[in-house]
């Protein structure tokens with residue numbers, strides 16, 4: 443991608459591909475039967491919808507930038523030959539999908555080298571297309587979005603998720619939640635990490651944290667938060683969140699307060 447024109451063409455085609463994949467997911471949602479669910483692991487469901495949606499996205503992305511690499515939830519990794527890598531979660535919120543809860547998304551990010559340059563999160567049932575391009579801002583259905591201006595944790599609405607591989611983090615997570623319920627306006631668990639991040643980016647929620655996520659859950663959403671003026675870090679305040687299995691994303695104002703609350707419980711003996 444060398445010129446603005448090439449970028450504009452790429453984003454238009456990518457958005458069309460995501461919408462088309464969203465249409466497929468929406469159609470399947472109308473008549474989906476729980477008997478079609480398989481388990482990759484305990485608590486980790488997958489269906490033919492996840493796999494088919496990923497194939498559609500992969501095929502389309504490959505045509506857009508031939509020779510690109512992939513980091514995909516269902517299909518694993520393909521090494522990049524041109525410096526670009528797609529990071530794709532074809533259906534984020536599979537548990538909601540399989541239970542008929544209409545809150546799930548498609549998450550597609552494009553990185554060049556180590557830097558995520560483009561991110562799309564599509565709320566399939568609300569037809570909300572969240573998009574961010576590094577250095578160019580974040581948008582919801584084409585309109586600029588900003589993270590919220592609330593300054594105190596006490597009035598903030600915070601979201602989290604419980605990782606599928608819970609054992610490693612559950613006790614710690616519950617101790618953090620106990621503090622947070624006490625010190626915030628409220629805590630939510632909505633079921634799609636990509637949408638949790640998109641909601642922080644558009645100011646519906648002030649903060650989000652989760653243990654144990656993978657790059658495809660958060661690559662696009664983290665860019666959305668950053669481009670909307672928010673802050674993203676790991677639990678040490680550093681930037682190892684994409685592969686580091688811990689992410690904190692906020693509107694920026696409450697970042698230190700929430701980080702300290704988490705860190706207090708991570709310290710040995712807390």
Ligand code: IPD
Nearest residue numbers: 534535536603604605633634635
């Ligand atoms: C899951 C969702 C959920 C989060 C889990 C993820 P999936 O992704 O993002 O909100 O709490 O940790 O694995 O499996 O539905 O794509």
Ligand code: CA
Nearest residue numbers: 531534535659
């Ligand atoms: Ca996911």
Ligand code: CA
Nearest residue numbers: 515531533534
């Ligand atoms: Ca998924």
